[in-house]
Amino acid sequence: MLWADHLARDRRRSVHTVRAYRAAAERLTAFLIGHWGEAIDRAALARVTATDLRAYLAQRRESGLGNASAARELSAVRGFLAWANEAAEQPRMRGPRVKTGVPRPISPAEAVALAEEVADDAAEPWIGARDWAVLMLLYGAGLRIGEALTLRGDILPLGEAIRVTGKRAKTRVVPLLPQVRTAIEAYVAQTPWPIARDEPLFRGAKGGALSPVMIRRGVQAARARLGLGDRTTPHALRHSFATHLLGRGADLRALQELLGHASLSSTQVYTQVDAAHLMDVYRNAHPRA
Template identity: 45%
Template sequence: MSLISPACRDALQSWLEAQKSLMGRSENTIIAYQGDVTDFLSFMTLHHGEPHGLKPLEKITVSDMRSWMAHVRGDGVGARSLARKLSAVKSFYKWLAEREGFEPTAVLSTRAPKFQRKLPRPLPQDAAKAMIETVELQSLSDWVAARDVAVVTLLYGCGLRISEALSLKGKDAPLPRSLRIFGKGNKERVVPVIDAARDAVETYLRLCPHAKDPDAPLFRGARGGALSPRAIQGAMAKARMQLGLPATATPHAMRHSFATHLLEAGGDLRAIQELLGHASLSTTQAYTAVDTKHLMDIYNRTHPKA
């Protein structure tokens, strides 16, 4: 942050603390925000050729914003990443304008570049089931194999994020019929737990050599510490190679598969939104595009005139 004035540095730190404590942003989000806004403020300092305190921020123009966006794109940053950076800058700038009492229109009116939103990449139902079965074969240790099956079953059976599954504690087992999950932004939701997931966790606990501790992670690494997401990612990478599945067959794809398969079975979009913990229905609506593509594929394959 050497290019940033002390006043800007303090303001940025205050905003980040507010994002974490009041908005419940995750640590990864805070790190991304810090980098994005720091780069923006550093650019403005160099762009104007002088240390950029708070007062000059009030005078940023549309032309300044265009110069910054051109600079970012010139560094090879794609439209999607630039849109994310702009979102962070706008959030910081809105907060700063409210605190300092200036008009932030030039920054807030800047339009994000258009980009093609990537659709979720779910697995077909048979592939999702095969993934769970094949993950079990990736370890010579019975308890590690059972652990990996339990985690992946939770991802697919309950629609959990990998971070949510690995945040479970010993006191959460035996798993109840429904789990209270705290997801992104500390948003709380209640998720039904299917019998297959409960049984998989019970099998893992029966084989696990580490003593159950109510306050310790439910899923343990080889040495008894918290299980790393990389261990599950690695097991799934081996399994997908054996199954001939694409590189998109990741832990998060199991969550996508959960949502898509519910939708295909006639699930209500708003109910699926609640189960996934999406703050906005528009996020969940991406699955309708996936489901429409699935239906059109069937139509094109089976229609007599196709």
């Protein structure tokens, strides 16, 4: 689809974003074929109205789509319509109201315990070392899971920092704590697969690129054994990294760079997290609370 090519080549969107936006465009097109009873081309897409979009979202909601997902779907199809016919005026429609969620970090002890539990439950020692290294990158360096799993062998040998490619192909330099560096080196020493400079650093059991699904499954099983909540996901480790740094006096702008946020507003959510944490401490510890 030309739309997907445009997103990947011209907009430099990630593989995951391209896949999701392409799927949304295909769903909209299929809906319009049934809705209007005719073939859909670019000229037809220029006739889409807010009423058509409301009907489309209503159909999507019948399949259980929530507000946040509906808002993303609307954003995707609006982008598709704008690309399909730049000269046409876009239908005006207010998106679903989405309540901004405040990330829920876990404590340093819980983060380490979670990583240890995942590693200890691994089928083989080298897989345990791999999982420990991945989770330490999330908690100790603030990487997204996708960023950790797209690291390649060219980061070796490790120095005091690594270059990470984040969303929209934006690169940033991330410092490595000694513990994180040690975890990666321990994995590299144990993996049975040779690591070439242009190949993935983290491998699956059969030697292919490690899937994030495997890490998520490991975390899901470990959090149940540890009695941690459902929000304790791999991404929660990144939240915890940010919150703990902020709580220890990290500058918000510096934290923005470390996390790879394009906008400071994305980073400012952690000030709410830290305030919430302080209130929890106050309520639990203050004798007059």
